[in-house]
Amino acid sequence: MxxxxxxxxxxxxxxxxxxxxxxxxxxxxxxxxxxxxxxxxxxxxxxxxxxxxxxxxxxxxxxxxxxxxxxMAPAEPPRATPSAPPPAEPPRAAPPASSSPRAPARPPPSAGMLVDVPQQPARAAASLPGVVEGERPTLDQIRRELGDCKRCKLCSGRKNIVFGSGNPRAELVFVGEGPGENEDLQGVPFVGAAGELLTKMIEAMGFRRDDVYICNVVKCRPPGNRNPEPEEIAACEPFLRSQLLALQPKVIVALGKFAAQTLLRDSTPITRMRGTWRMYEGVQLMPTFHPAYLLRNAAEKRKAWEDLQQVMKLFGKLPGSRA
Ligand code: SF4
Structure with a gap:
């Protein structure tokens, strides 16, 4: 040769x-x-x-x-830019876009760990409401952008927009479906019977409710607590994505099918999705049952508890421990 x-x-x-x-x-x-x-x-x-x-x-x-x-080696995957960190922690990275290569600790290996390729790709971070390209948004910016929102017909029956509540630096975020009557009246998520159960679940996990952040897929109450419609979800979901970009949690718990299916762009029933780690924009996501469903189906609480125990393990918590 x-x-x-x-x-x-x-x-x-x-x-x-x-x-x-x-x-x-x-x-x-x-x-x-x-x-x-x-x-x-x-x-x-x-x-x-x-x-x-x-x-x-x-x-x-x-x-x-x-x-x-x-x-000839390809460029390294783009590094996320550092953003305002909590004082005691190293800076947490801001994912620049939907394909963020943020590298969290790997979850336990399980089927479906990789997110299915979405049929409809998520919007790039820069096009999300309240998000300036290259900057990590704040929850306040996103709330201001939401304003007195009339982007879908749910605005007509609401008393309050239920934006979300909790620790803006939370490592653990719970995402539900939409506000009910009590939430609509108070403007705070999960304050009714389902909210009480969620608070108990959070405390059983070793957190206080103030430690975590709680929000919903839609921010206004669907009349009669009906399911949110696809166009309502489509109108409101970008704000949820902006919130998650602002929060950059370590783990998201998706409560019920609307939260899990919306965030994951996956129509698999929640009964099959629950209990298996998934990834959302580089963040580990655990789908589980909605507390309102658990109130109607007490026998399923055990499964939900198993799902939450997986989350606890990731935070190094034991049942009964406190933050
Ligand atoms: S549900 Fe969301 S998009 Fe619809 S009016 Fe309320 S805040 Fe706006």
């Missing part, structure tokens, strides 16, 4: 190595759509075959010869 052929073969092997590394990173960050592009896959297979046959003809490459690989 002449020098030119040897050099080409080495370059091809290096490129293949980089492509593999990049695809692995894509898969880890949920970008599996890239792997199913038939043309790309065919090209990769062809490159792989060519590289294999070249490699078989090559003498063992010396370490110094891998320099071209470094030169």
């Amino acid at each position: 002449n020098d030119e052929t040897l050099e080409s073969a080495q370059e091809l092997a290096a490129v293949l190595q980089d492509v593999r590394r990049h695809l692995l990173w894509q898969e880890e960050t949920g970008g599996r759509a890239l792997l199913v592009d038939a043309q790309v896959a065919a090209e990769l297979r062809q490159q792989q075959r060519a590289a294999s046959s070249m490699r078989a003809m090559l003498p063992r490459a010396k370490p110094a010869e891998s320099a071209p690989a470094r030169a």
Whole structure:
């Protein structure tokens, strides 16, 4: 083999190595759509075959010869920009966009850990309400942007917008469906019977209600506590996404099917989704039953408790412990 052929073969092997590394990173960050592009896959297979046959003809490459690989290596996944940190903690990163490569601790391996490729991709962070490109929003900014919202017909029957409440630096966020009668009257989420149960659940997990943040998919009460309609969810959901971007929690607990299905863009029934770790924008998400459902189906409380215990484990908490 002449020098030119040897050099080409080495370059091809290096490129293949980089492509593999990049695809692995894509898969880890949920970008599996890239792997199913038939043309790309065919090209990769062809490159792989060519590289294999070249490699078989090559003498063992010396370490110094891998320099071209470094030169052609893909850029590192973009790093999130640091944002205002709590004093006692290292700065928490702000995910720049929906494909944020923020790297939380891995959840326990389980089916469905990777988010399914959404049929309708989430909006880029910069296009979310109250979000300025490249900046981590605050909850106040988002609330101001929401204003006296009339973006959907739920505005007509509401007494109060129920934006959300709790610790703006919470590591644990609970997302429910929408306000009920009591919540609408008080402008605070989860204050009725379901709210009492949620508070008990939070305390049983070893947190105080003030430690966590609680919000809903829709901020205005659906009349008669009916389910929110798709266009109402579509109008209000961007504000929820902005809130989560502002909060940057360690864990989200999605209470009930509307929260889980909306955040995950996944129509799997909550009975099948619950109890399995998922990822939302780089944040670990645990789907479980809504407290209102648990009030009607007490036998399911045990399953919900099992789900919450998984969350507790992640925070290093034991049943009965306090924050
Ligand atoms: S539910 Fe959301 S989008 Fe609809 S009016 Fe209320 S705040 Fe606005």
